[in-house]
Amino acid sequence: MEKLLDVKNMHVSFDTYGGEVQAVRGVNFSVNKGETLAIVGESGSGKSVTTKALMKLIPMPPGRIKEGEILFEGRDLAKLSEKEMQKIRGKDISMIFQDPMTSLNPTMKVGNQIAEGLIKHQKMSKSQAKARVKELLELVGIPDAENRMKQYPHQFSGGMRQRVVVAIALACNPKLLIADEPTTALDVTIQAQILELMKDIQKKTDAGIIFITHDLGVVANVADRVAVMYAGRIVEIGTVDDIFYNPKHPYTWGLLGSMPSLDAEDAELYAIPGSPPDLLNPPKGDAFAPRNEFAMQIDREQEPPLFKVSDSHYAATWLLHEHAPDIDPPEAIKKRMAAMASTGSGKGDRV
Structure with missing residues (x-):
């Protein structure tokens, strides 16, 4: 399998008034095209910090990638500037966050939020973006997409909002999708639908997925490999x-x-x-x-x-x-x- 991401000896620290918090301490892992890697562990083990560091979304300062390489298609993301990273986020690497209400802008219509990435990264016209937004909403299972794209996030249920977040993440056909506990706040039925949707899209696009969760039952159903994290380190990794x-x-x-x-x-x-x-x-x-x-x-x-x-x-x-x-x-x-x-x-x- 072709290697998509290769993380080598990554250290992430946060400088606080009390001293240096070593949140991630020498992490090594890789993700291949079409593969799902699940990262599991207790709260505070470093799962989310690890994946946010991949996209350089940790606040800098006080956070910093202290050491290591983040090789994405052979290019070290750790050395890129913020301007260079902006061309990669949403286009080549996308992220689905845990709480859709904090991911979506409550003052913008859902269609406009999905269209933003298409206009910026795919250079689509507004009419082209509108047609693609409708396709994406239908792809993630939102009925009556023509009218729903004109509505605001508060007019959607929790499960539907999460589907919108998935649509935003998938808009530019990313090569790597990072899902940070995307189904935690959803009921079991909607959770299963979202997971099924992600796997179906992965089959069509051959994207790599990093799936962060504390739910081992979910891991058994979606992952190819599993990395177990504790105290900022990967303590076990395997199929x-x-x-x-x-x-x-x-x-x-x-x-x-x-x-x-x-x-x-x-x-x-x-x-x-x-x-x-x-x-x-x-x-x-x-x-x-x-x-x-x-x-x-x-x-x-x-x-x-x-x-x-x-x-x-x-x-x-x-x-x-x-x-x-x-x-x-x-x-x-x-x-x-x-x-x-x-x-x-x-x-x-x-x-």
């Missing part, structure tokens, strides 16, 4: 089957164990003790060590590298060292893994 059926990092075990399942025999959920670290002063060694019941002395002294599990699967845990003790996931997690395997919740059963 959907790697992460769901053969997780290696204790943090990934905790995330899977906390996921409700109707098929698990034991209804009790696994709870990860403690809370994420303060990235103003990141802990020495493995940041997850204070919450890890399987932590060893080395976890408190040295940060683990990404150990290779297979050609597609890597995890940053000292448990994978050749001299580490052989430790299995907790029983609650094993039950959920067995339940997922029995119902085919992995890659083979995606929408």
